[in-house]
Amino acid sequence: xDYTVQDDETLIRLVAQERADALSELYDxxxxxxxxxxxxxxxxxxxxxxxxxxxxxxxxxxxxxYRADRAKVSVWMVSMTRYRAIDVLRREGVRxxxxxxxxxxxxxxxISPNRxxxxxxxxxxxxxxQRIRAAIAELPIEQQQVLALAYFKGHSHSQIAKIxxxxxxxxKTRIRLAMQKLRWLLKDESIAT
Amino acid sequence: xxTHNHALELLPAYAxxxxxxxxxxxxxxxxxxxxxxxxxxxxxxxxVADLALAIPExxxxxxxxxxxxxxxxxxxxxxxxxxxxSWRERLELFLQVVKGVRLWxxxxxxxILLLVVSNLLLWRQVNWPAPDIGAGRxxxxxxxxxxxxxxxEGYLLVxxxxxxxxxxxxxxxxxxxxxxxxxxxxxxxxxxxxxLFSVDERGYSGMRVTxxxxxxxxxxxxxxxxPAGGSPxxxxxxxxxxxxxxx
Numbered sequence: 280x281d282y283t284v285q286d287d288e289t290l291i292r293l294v295a296q297e298r299a300d301a302l303s304e305l306y307d308x309x310x311x312x313x314x315x316x317x318x319x320x321x322x323x324x325x326x327x328x329x330x331x332x333x334x335x336x337x338x339x340x341x342x343x344x345y346r347a348d349r350a351k352v353s354v355w356m357v358s359m360t361r362y363r364a365i366d367v368l369r370r371e372g373v374r375x376x377x378x379x380x381x382x383x384x385x386x387x388x389x390i391s392p393n394r395x396x397x398x399x400x401x402x403x404x405x406x407x408x409q410r411i412r413a414a415i416a417e418l419p420i421e422q423q424q425v426l427a428l429a430y431f432k433g434h435s436h437s438q439i440a441k442i443x444x445x446x447x448x449x450x451k452t453r454i455r456l457a458m459q460k461l462r463w464l465l466k467d468e469s470i471a472t
Numbered sequence: 473x474x475t476h477n478h479a480l481e482l483l484p485a486y487a488x489x490x491x492x493x494x495x496x497x498x499x500x501x502x503x504x505x506x507x508x509x510x511x512x513x514x515x516x517x518x519x520v521a522d523l524a525l526a527i528p529e530x531x532x533x534x535x536x537x538x539x540x541x542x543x544x545x546x547x548x549x550x551x552x553x554x555x556x557x558s559w560r561e562r563l564e565l566f567l568q569v570v571k572g573v574r575l576w577x578x579x580x581x582x583x584i585l586l587l588v589v590s591n592l593l594l595w596r597q598v599n600w601p602a603p604d605i606g607a608g609r610x611x612x613x614x615x616x617x618x619x620x621x622x623x624x625e626g627y628l629l630v631x632x633x634x635x636x637x638x639x640x641x642x643x644x645x646x647x648x649x650x651x652x653x654x655x656x657x658x659x660x661x662x663x664x665x666x667x668l669f670s671v672d673e674r675g676y677s678g679m680r681v682t683x684x685x686x687x688x689x690x691x692x693x694x695x696x697x698x699p700a701g702g703s704p705x706x707x708x709x710x711x712x713x714x715x716x717x718x719x
Contacts, residue, residue: 299541299544299545302540302541302544303537303541306537306540307537310532310536310537311529311530311531311532312524312525312529314530314531314532314536315524315527315528315529315530316524316527318530319527319528319530327532328532328533328536328539331532331536332536332539332540332543335540336540336543336544339544349510349514350514350517350518350521351518351521353521354517354518354520354521357520357521357524358517358520358521361489361520362489365489404525407525408525408526411522411523411525411526412526415523415526426488429485429488429489429490430488430520430523433489433490434490435490435491435492435493436485436490436491436492436495437492439490451485454484454485454488454490455481455484455485457484458484458485458487458488458516458519459484461519461522461523462484462515462516462519465519465522
């Protein structure tokens with residue numbers, strides 16, 4: 280079977296049947312993304328590797344629980360990655376200040392094509408990334424700030440309020456407004472399956 | 473503000489993972505029975521995943537894939553080492569599974585509940601540990617049926633910091649309209665009400681536990697049958713009981 284032509288949901292069904300090659304194909308598609316999310320949150324290479332391995336292991340053991348009507352495979356995996364990274368950050372107190380990142384620091388980097396990407400697909404991916412970054416840039420700075428603290432450092436509302444010396448209600452409102460606006464701006468964007 | 477509207481407001485932060493524990497527990501419990509909020513959460517989680525595309529990509533080590541394949545092959549596809557679930561995943565899975573247990577034949581309930589909770593919170597352990605104030609993780613404390621409800625069972629879920637809890641019960645008899653069940657948190661001679669509830673047609677219910685103090689300060693818990701609306705103190709038959717924390 281040529282796994283490279285199967286869509287993500289089919290791959291998950293095959294993983295649920297313990298087809299390791301299907302998991303391997305998923306790794307080829309999303310391994311870099313998962314690792315990047317993990318690394319940009321925990322800032323430690325080895326820890327990011329462990330989180331990546333953990334996420335794909337969970338895909339292997341929990342593929343039968345995946346529900347396509349709830350979320351795309353990529354969304355499911357990114358969610359798992361963030362929860363694991365947040366767990367690590369909160370449990371181990373990892374605060375990689377030297378690797379801190381804010382939305383404003385993001386730049387468009389040349390996209391290294393995935394193994395199977397053709398130039399058109401790579402360009403489409405780059406364009407989508409630009410649109411997502413543009414959407415983030417449309418947020419007021421104070422909303423970008425709380426979003427970055429929550430997204431990259433896994434801080435809770437109360438922690439962000441303490442860091443910024445703002446009322447917790449202000450933090451909650453900013454996060455809610457930021458996410459609602461991004462939802463509206465990104466309603467046509469999505470991670471490709 | 474209604475429970476539903478309050479949960480709706482918290483969903484964006486829940487998708488980000490930035491809620492404090494008590495609010496996260498509240499939302500997780502609400503999601504078990506609210507498909508509207510679940511759909512909204514799905515949409516916000518999609519936004520969170522899209523934000524990942526804005527992150528600069530970093531190439532992992534070339535051997536990472538091979539390490540993954542060794543992990544899943546080395547111990548056999550059905551024997552992958554269990555990795556620890558995050559706090560949120562444990563709570564969501566616990567509430568989802570217990571909700572699903574309502575649909576199973578009564579003869580399987582005890583076995584399923586024990587298997588699920590032991591896998592969630594007693595990873596790689598066989599025996600129930602005594603509740604531990606210093607555990608640093610969420611704990612599920614079993615409650616045993618007693619009196620007129622010997623086949624009933626329950627679990628008191630306590631957050632890692634002891635400030636929040638949830639109660640899940642099963643196999644309790646359905647009460648007539650002028651009576652309800654009431655949870656008591658016991659400390660010395662004090663009995664503090666923690667929840668008031670009824671059960672569904674299968675004898676199941678799940679609810680948040682409220683207490684003026686940390687749950688770590690209570691040494692036992694019990695559920696009794698009381699007049700509808702509750703009592704200032706236990707008056708009726710006890711149906712569930714269990715030991716909590718020792719000092």
